[in-house]
Amino acid sequence: MKTSTYILPPLLAMMLLFASAQVAWAGDGDYPGYIALEPALVVNLDNPRRAQFLQIQAQFYVETAADAERVQRHMPVIRDRMITYFGGRDPDKVRGAQERERMRAEVLDHLREAMEETTGAPSVSNLYFTGFVVQ
Numbered sequence: 001m002k003t004s005t006y007i008l009p010p011l012l013a014m015m016l017l018f019a020s021a022q023v024a025w026a027g028d029g030d031y032p033g034y035i036a037l038e039p040a041l042v043v044n045l046d047n048p049r050r051a052q053f054l055q056i057q058a059q060f061y062v063e064t065a066a067d068a069e070r071v072q073r074h075m076p077v078i079r080d081r082m083i084t085y086f087g088g089r090d091p092d093k094v095r096g097a098q099e100r101e102r103m104r105a106e107v108l109d110h111l112r113e114a115m116e117e118t119t120g121a122p123s124v125s126n127l128y129f130t131g132f133v134v135q
Helices: 002-026 065-073 075-086 097-119
Strands: 033-036 041-045 052-062 125-135
Touching: 033 075, 041 075, 052 065, 052 075, 065 075, 065 097, 075 097, 097 125
Parallel strands: none
Antiparallel strands: 033 052, 041 052, 052 125
């Protein structure tokens, strides 16, 4: 019995230390983190022969809870900029990994600019396409 009483205090101390480290790591919620573009964005593409659409699923990477709040509050501005950017594009110019990466970087710049104009902070640190379908 004496052996177990000597082990118990250090074991409890280690458990408390681990628990407090987990709480400190969590910080101010789940940030940095991701915010989903919901619902998915669907725009018409410019094809005179038949109707074609582009469906985009995306995640916005934000650094802080304040950035997340701004992005969620101003999601209509973000969606508008994305619709304006992607709508009416030539279907052949939205295919391919290089083209998609170029568009992702351009849209990110547009979104950061729009958020800066609207809120005074760029808020969106990065943009990831999680779904990109031309139909």
